[in-house]
Amino acid sequence: MAVLEVENLGIRFGGLQALDGFTFAADEYEIVGIMGPNGAGKTTAFNCISGFYTPTSGTVRFKGQDITGMRPDQKAVLGIGRTFQQVGLVRSMTVLENLLTSQHARIRYGVLQGLGGAPGALGEEAQLKARAMEVLDFMGLAHLRNKTLGGLPYGTLKMVEAAAVLATDPELLLLDEPSAGMSPEESHEFGDLLLDIRRQLGVTIVMIEHHVPMVVAVCDYIYVLNFGRLLAEGLPAEIQNHPEVITAYFGEESTYGAA
Amino acid sequence: MADFFESVFRALMVGMVTGTIYGLIGLGIVLIYKAQRIINFAQAEVATFAAFMLYLFHARVGAPYVVAMLIAIVLAVALSVGIERIVIRPLRDAPDVTVFVATAGVALFLIAMTFLIGGANILIVDPLFGEIETRIAEQPLLGLLSPQRLMVLAVLIAFSLSLAWFFAKKPLGRAILAMSAEPFAVRLAGISADRMSTFVWGLTGLLAGVAGVVFIPTSALTPGYFTANALIPALTSIVVGGLTSLPGALVGGLLIGFLSELTAQFTPATVPSPNIIAAFVILLLTLLFRPKGLLAREA
Amino acid sequence: MTDLAKLSPEEHLGSELHGEHAAASAEADFHPSGAGWAARISVPAAVVALILALPVILPYDYQADIVSLAAIYGCVALSMNVLVGYLGQLSLGHQAFFGVGAFASAVVATRWGYPLPLGMLAGAASGAFTAVLLGYVALRVRGLYLAIVTLAYGLLAEVSLFQFGFLAQGVPASRPEALASPRAYSYVVLGCLALLFVLDIRLVKSKAGRAIQAIRDDERVAQSFGINVTRYKLLAFIISGTFAGLAGALFGHMLGYVSSENEFNLVLALTFVLMTVVGGLGNRVGVLMGAVVFATLDEILDAMHTFIPYFPEVNPVVVPVIGAALLVITLIQFPGGIGQQIQPIQRWVRGGRFDMHAMHEYHGSGGGIVGRP
Numbered sequence: 001m002a003v004l005e006v007e008n009l010g011i012r013f014g015g016l017q018a019l020d021g022f023t024f025a026a027d028e029y030e031i032v033g034i035m036g037p038n039g040a041g042k043t044t045a046f047n048c049i050s051g052f053y054t055p056t057s058g059t060v061r062f063k064g065q066d067i068t069g070m071r072p073d074q075k076a077v078l079g080i081g082r083t084f085q086q087v088g089l090v091r092s093m094t095v096l097e098n099l100l101t102s103q104h105a106r107i108r109y110g111v112l113q114g115l116g117g118a119p120g121a122l123g124e125e126a127q128l129k130a131r132a133m134e135v136l137d138f139m140g141l142a143h144l145r146n147k148t149l150g151g152l153p154y155g156t157l158k159m160v161e162a163a164a165v166l167a168t169d170p171e172l173l174l175l176d177e178p179s180a181g182m183s184p185e186e187s188h189e190f191g192d193l194l195l196d197i198r199r200q201l202g203v204t205i206v207m208i209e210h211h212v213p214m215v216v217a218v219c220d221y222i223y224v225l226n227f228g229r230l231l232a233e234g235l236p237a238e239i240q241n242h243p244e245v246i247t248a249y250f251g252e253e254s255t256y257g258a259a
Numbered sequence: 260m261a262d263f264f265e266s267v268f269r270a271l272m273v274g275m276v277t278g279t280i281y282g283l284i285g286l287g288i289v290l291i292y293k294a295q296r297i298i299n300f301a302q303a304e305v306a307t308f309a310a311f312m313l314y315l316f317h318a319r320v321g322a323p324y325v326v327a328m329l330i331a332i333v334l335a336v337a338l339s340v341g342i343e344r345i346v347i348r349p350l351r352d353a354p355d356v357t358v359f360v361a362t363a364g365v366a367l368f369l370i371a372m373t374f375l376i377g378g379a380n381i382l383i384v385d386p387l388f389g390e391i392e393t394r395i396a397e398q399p400l401l402g403l404l405s406p407q408r409l410m411v412l413a414v415l416i417a418f419s420l421s422l423a424w425f426f427a428k429k430p431l432g433r434a435i436l437a438m439s440a441e442p443f444a445v446r447l448a449g450i451s452a453d454r455m456s457t458f459v460w461g462l463t464g465l466l467a468g469v470a471g472v473v474f475i476p477t478s479a480l481t482p483g484y485f486t487a488n489a490l491i492p493a494l495t496s497i498v499v500g501g502l503t504s505l506p507g508a509l510v511g512g513l514l515i516g517f518l519s520e521l522t523a524q525f526t527p528a529t530v531p532s533p534n535i536i537a538a539f540v541i542l543l544l545t546l547l548f549r550p551k552g553l554l555a556r557e558a
Numbered sequence: 559m560t561d562l563a564k565l566s567p568e569e570h571l572g573s574e575l576h577g578e579h580a581a582a583s584a585e586a587d588f589h590p591s592g593a594g595w596a597a598r599i600s601v602p603a604a605v606v607a608l609i610l611a612l613p614v615i616l617p618y619d620y621q622a623d624i625v626s627l628a629a630i631y632g633c634v635a636l637s638m639n640v641l642v643g644y645l646g647q648l649s650l651g652h653q654a655f656f657g658v659g660a661f662a663s664a665v666v667a668t669r670w671g672y673p674l675p676l677g678m679l680a681g682a683a684s685g686a687f688t689a690v691l692l693g694y695v696a697l698r699v700r701g702l703y704l705a706i707v708t709l710a711y712g713l714l715a716e717v718s719l720f721q722f723g724f725l726a727q728g729v730p731a732s733r734p735e736a737l738a739s740p741r742a743y744s745y746v747v748l749g750c751l752a753l754l755f756v757l758d759i760r761l762v763k764s765k766a767g768r769a770i771q772a773i774r775d776d777e778r779v780a781q782s783f784g785i786n787v788t789r790y791k792l793l794a795f796i797i798s799g800t801f802a803g804l805a806g807a808l809f810g811h812m813l814g815y816v817s818s819e820n821e822f823n824l825v826l827a828l829t830f831v832l833m834t835v836v837g838g839l840g841n842r843v844g845v846l847m848g849a850v851v852f853a854t855l856d857e858i859l860d861a862m863h864t865f866i867p868y869f870p871e872v873n874p875v876v877v878p879v880i881g882a883a884l885l886v887i888t889l890i891q892f893p894g895g896i897g898q899q900i901q902p903i904q905r906w907v908r909g910g911r912f913d914m915h916a917m918h919e920y921h922g923s924g925g926g927i928v929g930r931p
Contacts, residue, residue, distance in 0.1 A: 346886055350889065355701075356648055357893075359648070359702060360885070360889060363828055363831065364882045364883075364886045365882065366828070367825065367828045368886075370825060371876075371879040375875055375879075487713075494710075498706070531722060538710070539713075542707065547695075547698055
């Protein structure tokens, strides 16, 4: 059963058709990769799917429900988590505070109950904290819980961002270039982490990624965008050797991927 | 019917003069904004400061009027340069809002300081020549255009023309305009950012000083006068004209001056300060529907 | 929800972090001893006891009014802190909410004859309403442009709203016999301040406070966490307006009369800004201290003149001069304000070690208005 179905997604900015007729799907527990050269429209597609842009055409379905026009916060409530190219965290808060904030969509108590210190609210806050510590422990970040983000290295911030998103137990994870800025070893470890997360937590993952080795190692299926249109789709091995994909990335005379 | 036209004409006469001041102060703010992306909250208060200096040197110290005017203007320039050196430069890397708050602090400082000079009294500064309301050709309406008020308009025209020439023809002027679009290129051309900053602030000090000195005889002087009466209309003017448009500041000023006076003419006396209401409404409408202003070419 | 504790935590981090593990864990796990806690609780307790004793132990009645004024400014500081500190929106017309609260309470409680608490409620509600109107504008207009709108809004309130009809002559704002004495009334004011202080603590520890601060730092990230930006922005304005309106109501009834002579003007708005910035944006104790300093500065200078030999007699006008100078110095040198300076003490009280270095790793939220130190 498809968790995410995107049909004929298109968006136009003024005179520019940034995305045109993009159709893809992600089945339950799949890891789907979206590739393409810079400017191909990958992040634009993500912004349409997660609600930061309103597409001019096409539909987005999550578990069968049409979510095309919804706001980003509404989609988060439904169980869709998203990461950003520049780390998407609240800069002035500590690691733990970030994980409490990221669980906002899951909170059931109302604003007034929170302000009044109602027992239900206090109980839920304790649960939030417990959950946050669980995730931090799982990712080996517990010792950083009271640290502000300012002093932390980039790779660690990426991990914190992943933790923040995981704290809500999302069903669909949209990752925007998760390995950007990482060294080869770090992205290899991150790839393993993604496989672990998928296996142990049961998440569907759609990720934009440039780092070919990681995409090939991790993804079950790949879609390639170019100039806003779907260029190719297939299994990683197929895509790796696909002539048009190689041309799009490296130009006509390239021998990349041969043999 | 004649009443209607008389009201409009009255609004035009008075509005042009107040509008000029809004425009001059707005011009100073746009200048600094174009050069450094800073909104100078203290701009209007520099004008008040100049007015106080005019009062001090003419009424208290007894210097001849024109000499007192010149001293006041020079001191305004010095004050503006001083603000740049002491407050703006150390905050070079700070966020824009921080610098804005700092200039608000400077404005408060100046308001309080001028209190020390004049106390809470309302001071009257004599006009340069003639009475405030004279009768030109027995026409009561034209009489609104007293010599002092005419001087205000003359200043406006003089400044508009000379600034237009400066920014179009002189290399330093063109460099300042280029600053907001291509700051790096300007540095590469060998123009020191510090000296340009000093110059721009000095120039805006000149604008504020002249505005203060020339306008104050048409009204009464109190601490914080221009900040209370002209800052917000000036900010509205530059929003309407476009935050990065120099002619927009002047046009916006005249427009706001005219429209607010017009509103005042046609509103029943029971409504307090209709001109402020008008300026506020114009500000809101512009920000909500045409945030770039009427004349701006860049964001 | 998946129970992560039952899963095997596989180590995915590089080894370089393991060394830090021990040190950071030790720091995160520090717990004071029983005596340590006793000391940590007794310091704030002593301060609170002193404050509560002031209205009784001060020699002159008018001094109780100064205590009230300081507490009222404290309420305004908490109000400013929500809007400027937590939401990150500069407010240059805050006197509008303050003044509206004063007038509303005077009209409801005195002119219309309802009980005082109802008047105070009306003051708070009017402040909230006035603020939320601005909040709606804030959904479409941003940053410095919105700051200009707040400036104009404050002026509009001062010269137009507060001059409307019978308001122009001023409105008496009386209080019942039991509270006629300044000393008795100051306890009411202190009580309200305590209430707002507790509400602020609750705000920050609940989803609303986190949501508002997340919006300040990055709206897109906030949305991706499920935060409805519109709702929480408006909420910040409502809370801020409520606090300021209540403060205004307390102010009106302290003076006994609300009129334009109270000068709900730009200078007042700037004073509010500067006491919050100098106090330390985002730090509730800091902004309270800033408020107290500015409310009592001329009294302090007077006292210094009386008791310190050779200390000059100081014109009260000097207060805004000092204030403005402090504001500029704070912005340039000490962006975290008083709050930053008292960080070591605050950390200690909350159960950490006493560490002078805490001043330098200031975890404040001035971000957006004051640059991070």
